[in-house]
Amino acid sequence: AQRVTQPEKLLSVFKGAPVELKCNYSYSGSPELFWYVQYSRQRLQLLLRHISRESIKGFTADLNKGETSFHLKKPFAQEEDSAMYYCALKDQGAQKLVFGQGTRLTINP
Amino acid sequence: DAGVIQSPRHEVTEMGQEVTLRCKPISGHNSLFWYRQTMMRGLELLIYFNNNVPIDDSGMPEDRFSAKMPNASFSTLKIQPSEPRDSAVYFCASSLTALLNTEAFFGQGTRLTVV
Numbered sequence: 022a023q024r025v026t027q028p029e030k031l032l033s034v035f036k037g038a039p040v041e042l043k044c045n046y047s048y049s050g051s052p053e054l055f056w057y058v059q060y061s062r063q064r065l066q067l068l069l070r071h072i073s074r075e076s077i078k079g080f081t082a083d084l085n086k087g088e089t090s091f092h093l094k095k096p097f098a099q100e101e102d103s104a105m106y107y108c109a110l111k112d113q114g115a116q117k118l119v120f121g122q123g124t125r126l127t128i129n130p
Numbered sequence: 131d132a133g134v135i136q137s138p139r140h141e142v143t144e145m146g147q148e149v150t151l152r153c154k155p156i157s158g159h160n161s162l163f164w165y166r167q168t169m170m171r172g173l174e175l176l177i178y179f180n181n182n183v184p185i186d187d188s189g190m191p192e193d194r195f196s197a198k199m200p201n202a203s204f205s206t207l208k209i210q211p212s213e214p215r216d217s218a219v220y221f222c223a224s225s226l227t228a229l230l231n232t233e234a235f236f237g238q239g240t241r242l243t244v245v
Contacts, residue, residue, distance in 0.1 A: 065236040107173055116227045117186060118234050122172030
């Protein structure tokens with residue numbers, strides 16, 4: 022069965038430091054992976070998707086099929102990056118979106 | 131389009147009472163999802179619909195929970211009777227699954243507190 026694991030519930034780094042939020046998945050097919058972000062008092066929204074290979078707000082994520090990972094990275098954290106981050110996998114057969122448990126990122130000044 | 135609209139935004143109810151959460155998806159979207167968010171378990175998929183038909187309700191915790199989608203523009207999630215452990219934020223999301231790699235759009239959520 023499809024499963025998304027985010028091992029860190031809380032992550033705290035200083036402003037300007039690099040950030041890496043971990044995400045591992047298990048899925049038998051070809052995965053479609055996303056990162057969603059929820060800023061304080063805002064709705065959950067898409068940050069980036071693996072197929073686009075894009076960089077959004079300085080964040081990137083590379084799909085590593087060998088390690089079944091899709092870690093989210095940013096070289097220099099900013100205070101406005103503080104938020105809840107969810108990794109998600111789309112089960113293409115069932116057409117449903119499965120989320121990890123989420124990581125609360127706090128950027129300290 | 132105003133996006134996915136959920137009501138109410140906040141609900142406080144007494145244990146044993148019936149609770150109904152409402153969702154209006156984005157017009158034209160054919161998939162609708164109900165999620166529950168808690169500190170301990172993160173975002174859990176409760177049920178999802180495709181073209182108004184329930185496809186997978188394996189995430190519904192127990193028979194006290196039920197969901198309907200009578201038409202393409204409206205869905206409800208009902209808890210009867212409610213219990214304190216149901217306290218959480220409930221999100222509705224919609225997407226257009228006909229396209230590959232489409233994102234899900236979320237509502238603002240309903241914060242439910244059962245006392």
